Amino acid sequence: MIRDLSETLKAILQDPSVPSEVATADVVFDRPADPFTPSKTTIDLFLYDIRENTELRSNEQIVERRGSQSITHPAPLRLSCSYLVTAWPVGGAELALQEHRLLSDILVVFGQYPMIPPQFLQGSLIGQDPPLPMVALHPDALKNLSEFWTSLGNKLRASLTLTVTISVPIYADVPGFLVTTRTAAVAPSQTAPPETMVEVGGRVLDMSAQGVANAIVDILDMGLRETSDTDGRFSFLQVPTGSHTLRAAAMGYQIKSQSLVVPGRPEDYEITLAPLP
Numbered sequence: 666m667i668r669d670l671s672e673t674l675k676a677i678l679q680d681p682s683v684p685s686e687v688a689t690a691d692v693v694f695d696r697p698a699d700p701f702t703p704s705k706t707t708i709d710l711f712l713y714d715i716r717e718n719t720e721l722r723s724n725e726q727i728v729e730r731r732g733s734q735s736i737t738h739p740a741p742l743r744l745s746c747s748y749l750v751t752a753w754p755v756g757g758a759e760l761a762l763q764e765h766r767l768l769s770d771i772l773v774v775f776g777q778y779p780m781i782p783p784q785f786l787q788g789s790l791i792g793q794d795p796p797l798p799m800v801a802l803h804p805d806a807l808k809n810l811s812e813f814w815t816s817l818g819n820k821l822r823a824s825l826t827l828t829v830t831i832s833v834p835i836y837a838d839v840p841g842f843l844v845t846t847r848t849a850a851v852a853p854s855q856t857a858p859p860e861t862m863v864e865v866g867g868r869v870l871d872m873s874a875q876g877v878a879n880a881i882v883d884i885l886d887m888g889l890r891e892t893s894d895t896d897g898r899f900s901f902l903q904v905p906t907g908s909h910t911l912r913a914a915a916m917g918y919q920i921k922s923q924s925l926v927v928p929g930r931p932e933d934y935e936i937t938l939a940p941l942p
Contacts, residue, residue, distance in 0.1 A: 667715070669788030670746055670797075670831055674710055676785045677774060684770040690752075697751055699819040706763075707753040708771060710827070713807075714747040718830045721798075741832040747803065749813075750775075750825040768825060775801045775827055793832055803828040863927045866900040867934030869893045869913050877938060880915035884925065917941055 675692045677683075691707040701709075721743040752767035754760050780796040790797065803826050807813050814821045869880040876897025883890045884901060886909050891899045893915075904927050911925040918938035926933060 666789045666831060666833055667712070667744075667746060669786075669790045670829055671710065671712065672787040673781060673785050673790055673797075674748070674775075674827070674829070676787060677778070677781070678708060678771070680785070683774050686767060687770045687774060690767070696817065697749070697819055697822070698817045701753070701819065703753050703755065706755045706767075708767070709749075709751045709753060711749040711751070712746060713749050713813075714745075716745055718743040718745040721830055739834075741834045743830055744833050745828055745830045748827045748829075749807070750827055751822055764823065768823060772801055772825055775799065775825075781829065790831065795832070797829055797831055799827065799829045801825060801827050862903040863906055864900065864902050865904045865925075865927060865934060866898065867911075867936065869897045869899065869915065870935055870937045871918070872937065872939060874937075877913075877915050877918065880913050880918075880938070882936075883912045885910040885912055885922070911936060913938060 671694050678690075678692050679688055681688065686706070687708065689706070691703065691705050692710065693703070693707055694710050694712060695701065697709050697711055722740075750768075750771060752764045752771065754763040754767060757763050778799055781799050783791075783796075786793065786797075807826060810824070811821055867882075869877040869882060871877050876893070876895070878893060878895045878897060880893040880897065880899075881890065882893060882899045884904060887904065889901050889904065891901060893899045893913075906927050909925045909927060910922055912920065912922040913936045914920040915938060918940055919942075921936060921938055923936055
C-alpha cells in the first residue's frame with residue numbers, strides 16, 4: 666500500500682498538465698546519500714518517516730449489507746507518510762537556478778491538491794475512502810535539516826517535504842447477520858398476560874435477487890402496510906408473534922402472498938416477485 670502511494674505521487678508528477686521540465690524528469694525514491702549522481706534530471710521522493718496520524722484516528726465501524734448478511738469493517742489505521750523531495754538537474758549552465766525552478770514547479774504541482782484526486786490513485790489506493798489528504802511543506806516536518814543531511818552522509822541541499830495520509834486496514838472484517846426481528850413484551854396491566862410484539866425487517870426481491878423499490882408490502886391479517894426502500898427493504902415496528910400472511914405488490918411484477926411466522930429466520934422475511942408475463 667505504501668508502494669502504491671509512491672506510484673501515485675509519481676503519476677501526479679508525470680501528468681501531461683504539469684510543467685514539461687517536471688513531467689520529463691526521472692522520478693526515483695532513492696536515499697539521497699553521497700554519492701547521488703543521476704545521469705538525467707531527476708526528482709527524488711525519499712520516504713523518511715511513517716507514523717500513525719492520531720488526529721485523524723477513528724473508531725467508527727462501517728456495516729455493509731450483503732443480502733441477509735452484514736459485513737462489519739473495523740476502522741482502518743490512518744498512516745502519515747512523509748517524503749523529502751529534492752531536485753537534481755543535469756546539464757545547463759546554471760544548475761542551481763534550474764534546481765530552484767524545479768522545486769518551485771514541484772511545490773505548485775503538489776500544493777494545488779489538498780486531497781489526491783482519484784484519477785491519480787494507484788493499486789490498492791484506488792477507490793479508497795476517505796480521500797487522501799496531502800500537505801506540502803508540513804509545519805511539523807524536519808526540524809534540523811543539517812543533522813538530517815549529515816545522517817544521510819551528504820551535504821545540505823534545498824528540499825521540500827510532502828506528507829500524505831492513507832488508510833490501512835489492519836483488522837479483519839467481521840461477518841454477521843442483519844437484525845431482522847426485535848421482540849418486546851407489553852403487559853396492559855399488572856394482572857393481564859403480556860403481549861409479545863416483534864419488529865420485523867425484510868426485503869422484496871426480483872428473480873435475480875435484486876431489491877425491488879417502492880413495493881407495497883402488507884401483513885393482511887393485521888391490516889399493516891409499508892413501502893420498500895430503494896434497496897427493497899421494509900420493516901414493521903409492531904407485529905404480534907404467530908402466523909400471518911405477507912403480500913407484496915410492485916409495478917411490473919405479479920402480486921405474491923406467502924405465510925409469515927413471527928419470529929422467524931432471516932430468509933423467512935424475504936419475498937421474491939416474478940415479472941408480469
